[in-house]
Structures are given as C-alpha cells and as structure tokens.
Amino acid sequence: MTVDSVWQNCRLATLAPRLPGLGLVEGGLVAADRGKIVYAGPAADAPTSLDARRTIDCAGRWITPGLVDCHTHLVYGGDRAEEFELRLAGASYEEIARRGGGIASTVKATRSASEDDLVAQALPRLDALIAEGVTTIEIKSGYGLELEAERRQLRAARRLGRERQVTVRTTFLGAHAMPPEAGGDKTAYIDAVCRMLPPIAEEKLADAVDAFCENIAFSVEETARVFDVAKTLGLPIRLHADQLTNAHGAALAARYGALAADHLEFTDEAGVTAMKAAGTVAVVLPGAYYFIREKQVPPIEAMRRAGVPIALSTDCNPGSSPLTSLLLTMNMGATLFRLTVDECLAGATREAARALGLFDRIGSLEAGKDCDLAIWDIERPAELVYRIGFNPLHARIWQGNA
Ligand SMILES: [Zn+2]
Numbered sequence: 001m002t003v004d005s006v007w008q009n010c011r012l013a014t015l016a017p018r019l020p021g022l023g024l025v026e027g028g029l030v031a032a033d034r035g036k037i038v039y040a041g042p043a044a045d046a047p048t049s050l051d052a053r054r055t056i057d058c059a060g061r062w063i064t065p066g067l068v069d070c071h072t073h074l075v076y077g078g079d080r081a082e083e084f085e086l087r088l089a090g091a092s093y094e095e096i097a098r099r100g101g102g103i104a105s106t107v108k109a110t111r112s113a114s115e116d117d118l119v120a121q122a123l124p125r126l127d128a129l130i131a132e133g134v135t136t137i138e139i140k141s142g143y144g145l146e147l148e149a150e151r152r153q154l155r156a157a158r159r160l161g162r163e164r165q166v167t168v169r170t171t172f173l174g175a176h177a178m179p180p181e182a183g184g185d186k187t188a189y190i191d192a193v194c195r196m197l198p199p200i201a202e203e204k205l206a207d208a209v210d211a212f213c214e215n216i217a218f219s220v221e222e223t224a225r226v227f228d229v230a231k232t233l234g235l236p237i238r239l240h241a242d243q244l245t246n247a248h249g250a251a252l253a254a255r256y257g258a259l260a261a262d263h264l265e266f267t268d269e270a271g272v273t274a275m276k277a278a279g280t281v282a283v284v285l286p287g288a289y290y291f292i293r294e295k296q297v298p299p300i301e302a303m304r305r306a307g308v309p310i311a312l313s314t315d316c317n318p319g320s321s322p323l324t325s326l327l328l329t330m331n332m333g334a335t336l337f338r339l340t341v342d343e344c345l346a347g348a349t350r351e352a353a354r355a356l357g358l359f360d361r362i363g364s365l366e367a368g369k370d371c372d373l374a375i376w377d378i379e380r381p382a383e384l385v386y387r388i389g390f391n392p393l394h395a396r397i398w399q400g401n402a
Contacts, residue, residue: 001038001047001049001050001051002033002051002052002053003031003032003033003038003050003051003052003053004032004033004034004052004053004054004400005031005032005033005052005053005054005055005056005371005400006029006030006031006032006050006052006054006055006056007029007030007031007056007058007063007373007375008029008043008055008056008057008058009043009057009058009059009060010028010029010030010058010060010061010062010063010375011024011025011026011027011028011060011061011062011063012024012025012028012030012040012041012062012063012064012365013062013063013064013065013345013365013381014040014041014065014364014365014366015064015065015345015346015349015350015363015364015365016040016364016365016366017350017364021342022342022345022346022381023364023365024381025040025041025042026042027042027043027044028040028041028042028043028063029041029042029043029046030063030365030371030373031046031047031050031052032371032397032400033400034400035370035371035399035400035401036368036369036370036371036400037365037366037367037368037369037370037371038367039367040365040366040367058375061375061376061377061378061394062375062376062378062380062381063365063373063374063375063376064133064345064349064365064373064374064376064381064384065135065349065350065353065362065363065364065365065372065373065374066133066134066135066136066349066362066372066373066374066396066397066398067129067132067133067134067135067136067326067348067349067352067374068134068135068136068137068348068349068352068353068356068358068362068363069129069134069136069137069138069313069314069316069326069348069352070136070138070260070283070311070313070352070353070355070356071138071140071260071262071283071285071311071313071314071315071355072137072138072139072140072313072314072315072316072317073139073140073142073143073173073315073316073317073318074122074125074126074137074139074157074160074316075118075119075121075122075139075141075143075153075156075157075160076106076109076110076118076121076122076143076153076317076318077106077108077109077110077111077112077113077117077118077121077143078105078106078108078109078110078318079318079322080101080105080106080318080319080322082101083096083101083102083105086099086101102319103143103176103177103319104180106143106318106319107143107144107145107177107179107180110143110144110149110153111143111144111146111149113152114152115152115155115156115159118152118153118156119156119159119160119163122139122156122157122160123160123163123164125316125324126160126164126166127164128324128325129314129316129324129325129326130164130166130396131391131393132325132326132327132391132393133326133374133376133393133396134166134326135166135167135362135370135372135373135374135396135397135398136166136167136168136169136352136353136356136358136362136372137166137167137168137169138168138169138170138171138208138313138356139157139160139168139169139170139171140170140171140172140173140176140210141153141154141157141170141171141172141173141174141176141206142173142174142176142177142210142212143176144174145174145176145177145178145179146179146192146196147195147196147199147200150172150174150196150200151199151200151203151205154170154172154200154205154206155205157170158170158205165398165399165401166398167358167362167370167372167398167399169207169208169356169358170205170206170207170208171206171207171208171209171210171238172196172197172200172205172206172208172209172210172235173209173210173211173212174192174193174196174197174226175190175193175210175211175212175217175218175222175223175226176210176211176212176217177212177217178217186218186219186222187222190218190222190225190226193226194225194226194229197209197226197229197230197233197235198229198233201233201234201235206235207235207236207356208235208236208237208238208259208356208357209226209227209230209235209236209237209238210237210238210239210240211223211226211227211239211240212240213239213240213241213242213247213249213252214240214242214243214244214245214247214249215244215245215247216244217240219247220247220248220249220252223239223249223252224252224256227252227256231256236258236259236357237253237256237257237258237259238253238258238259238260238261238262238283238355239252239253239258239260239261239262240262240263241253241261241262241263241264241267241271242261242263242264242265242266242267242271243263243264243265243266243288243294244265244266244294245266246266246267246268246271247266248268248271249261249267249271250264250267250271250272250274250275250280251270251271251274253275253278253280254271254274254275254277254278254280255274255278257278257279257280258278258280259280259281259354259355259356259357260280260281260282260283260311260355260356261275261280261281261282261283262282262283262284262285262313262315263283263284263285263288263298264282264283264284264298264299265289265294265296265297265298266296267298267299268299269299269302272299272302272303272306272308273306275303275306275308276306276307276308280308281308281309281310281311281351281354281355282298282303282308282309282310282311283310283311283312283313283352283355284298284300284310284311284312284313284333284337284339284347285312285313285314285315285321286312286329286332286333286336286337287314287315287316287321287323287328287329287332288315288317288320288321289332289336289337290332290336291320291321291322291323292320297336297337297338298337300337300338300339309350309351309354309355310339310343310346310347310351311347311348311351311352311354311355312326312329312330312333312339312344312347312348312351312352313326313329313348313352313355314326314329325389326348327384327387327390327391328388328389329348330344330345330347330348330384330385331344331385331386331387331388333347333385334385341381341382341385341386344384344385345381345384345385349363349364350363350364351363370399371397371399371400372397372398372399373395373396373397374393374395374396374397375393375394375395375396375397376392376393376394377392377393377394378392
C-alpha cells in the first residue's frame with residue numbers, strides 16, 4: 001500500500017479509548033494518506049506492504065494527537081489590560097464600570113471593528129496556540145450582542161480557519177451578556193437572541209449554540225428559551241454553567257443533551273449525575289479560576305466517580321482569562337484542580353474532541369482520523385503538564401501537512 005507519509009522511530013500517546021491510560025506505544029509508527037491516519041501503533045505490527053512517499057525519522061520523540069482548545073472567545077476587539085492595571089491599583093468595580101470598563105468595553109471595541117480588524121487582532125492569539133501544537137480550536141461570538149456584530153465575529157472566526165492550517169469550530173453565544181442599549185430588559189433581549197438564530201443557522205455560521213447561565217447573566221428559563229430555538233434548528237448546544245453560583249446550569253445542559261457544560265465550579269452531585277446520563281462533557285477552565293481568583297474548585301472527584309469525561313481549555317477571553325497557552329492550562333489543571341497527568345493530556349485532546357462532537361474525526365491517533373499530530377522533544381508525556389512556560393513542540397502536522 002502506497003501512502004503519503006510515515007513517521008517512524010517514535011513513541012506514541014495514542015489516547016485510543018480501547019487502550020488503558022494514554023494508550024502509550026513504544027517503538028511506534030504513524031502512517032497517513034490524503035490527510036487521514038491509516039495506521040498508528042507499534043511499528044512491528046504495521047502493514048508490511050507500507051510504501052511511503054515521505055518517511056520522517058522522529059529520533060525517538062513522542063507524538064500525541066494535535067491539541068484541541070475546545071472553549072475560546074478568541075475573536076474580539078481591544079483588550080482589558082488597562083482595567084487590569086486599574087483594578088490592581090485599587091479601583092473598585094463601580095469605578096471601572098464608570099470609566100466604561102468591563103465587558104461593555106469589549107462589546108464597544110468589537111462592534112466598532114471590521115471583520116478584517118477582528119481577524120488581524122485574533123491571529124497573534126491563534127498563532128500562539130498553534131505554536132504549542134493546537135490543531136483544532138473552538139471560537140465563540142458573544143461580544144457583538146446584535147445580529148450584524150455577532151455575524152461579523154463568526155465570519156472572522158471562520159476566516160481564521162482559512163488563514164491558518166487549523167480546524168475551527170464556531171459557537172453562537174448571543175446570550176453572553178446584556179447589550180448596554182437593552183436597558184436591562186432581559187426578556188426583550190432573549191427574544192432578540194432567538195430571532196438572531198435562524199439567520200445565523202441559515203448562513204451556516206455556527207456549529208453550536210452556547211449561553212451564559214448565571215445570576216449576573218441569564219436564568220435557567222431564559223437560557224432554555226434560546227436552547228429551544230437552537231434545537232428546532234438542529235444546532236448542538238453547550239453552556240457556561242455554575243461558574244460563580246450553583247444556578248443548576250449543568251442539569252439544564254444535560255436536560256437538553258448538551259455536548260458540554262463548561263466551568264462547573266458550583267455544580268452539585270445531581271448536576272454531575274445528570275451530565276453522566278446525558279453524555280455531556282465537563283469542560284473545566286482553570287485559567288479563569290486563576291485569573292479572577294476563584295475559591296471553589298469544580299467537583300472533580302464527583303465527575304471521576306460518575307465517569308463524566310473531563311476536558312480542559314484556555315477559555316481565552318479578554319476579561320477573565322487572557323490565556324493563549326494550552327500547555328500552561330494543563331499545568332493549571334494539575335496544580336489548581338488536582339487533575340492527573342493522564343486527565344490533563346486526555347482533557348486537551350480526546351475529551352476536548354468529544355466536547356466539540358468531533359471525536360469521530362480527531363482527538364486520538366487511530367486509523368480513519370484526521371492526521372493531526374504534535375511531535376514533542378520530551379522524554380515522557382508528563383513533561384507537557386509539569387513545565388511552566390516552556391514549549392517543547394518539535395513539529396505540528398495538520399491534516400497530514402507540516
Ligand atoms: Zn467562556
């Protein structure tokens with residue numbers, strides 16, 4: 001059999017679910033043809049007839065699946081560095097709000113940015129993630145808060161997937177915050193979000209629908225109204241749930257068969273049980289926990305006991321997690337949330353792929369999947385979680401291409 005590429009003399013963390021732990025293989029080999037993996041496993045068991053147009057000697061390096069950042073707000077205008085500085089200098093939230101800070105400032109900057117501006121501002125953030133081996137990224141809207149600006153954010157996100165060799169999944173997050181002009185009328189704004197959904201679905205701009213269910217954002221009832229419309233349009237859903245209080249967001253997400261429920265610091269046992277029953281992935285976001293100095297850790301032990309898959313993501317956003325390192329996120333998952341090395345690595349590959357509904361295509365090194373590889377200069381996979389601020393990426397392959 002003639003194939004495009006073979007990577008040999010490598011060690012593999014396949015993340016294949018049929019194997020225990022990380023699915024480690026010493027003396028491994030990966031073969032790919034037309035962007036898809038045709039074999040990943042022990043070199044000794046590879047098809048003997050393999051004839052490669054290109055053979056890469058990995059000199060004993062480790063190969064993992066390309067990393068998957070499954071929860072980001074990567075596309076936005078401006079930044080919040082000034083607000084960060086003011087807050088550290090002792091300014092109150094009221095003062096910052098009076099100066100036009102907070103999410104309102106990001107909404108203003110995003111609305112005034114063109115699609116080109118949004119792409120140009122997001123590219124350095126995307127490049128930082130790509131430089132660490134990210135091959136798939138989810139990007140949300142949610143700083144436009146009116147149809148045209150939300151569309152512009154989603155179009156910019158789609159364009160990022162054409163500007164770089166990376167798989168982009170987009171999520172419509174119209175129910176992220178109240179737009180300043182709504183005057184606090186949540187019912188009317190949720191009506192508006194429900195009206196935004198059909199044209200966004202029509203233009204195929206969103207692969208999923210998300211909302212922020214929290215006492216400072218939208219209630220369970222308001223969120224459910226958005227999800228009802230998403231369901232009728234056949235769009236998968238996910239949810240920012242239980243980050244600051246137990247608003248029973250995880251249970252709501254499960255009731256709607258959500259792909260994922262994200263944050264989950266205050267989720268209770270019943271929420272975890274509901275997620276397990278619904279097959280909803282838990283996406284934990286230690287960068288936001290760190291940056292806003294949260295005190296409550298998500299119920300990791302209850303998730304483990306229930307067998308809920310746990311994914312990890314940067315939550316890259318200007319207000320609560322200006323983080324563009326999935327490697328650092330893994331370290332934070334271990335140090336702050338006490339995830340194991342295996343959980344961190346699975347959380348940034350296999351389980352993140354599940355959170356996007358893409359595990360049939362990416363997230364593990366298995367025949368039939370996209371050939372998305374991260375090749376590392378390390379002696380053991382634990383180094384990817386252990387180090388802080390060090391990038392041992394040797395090479396990154398996206399759909400078979402370097
Ligand atoms: Zn988020």
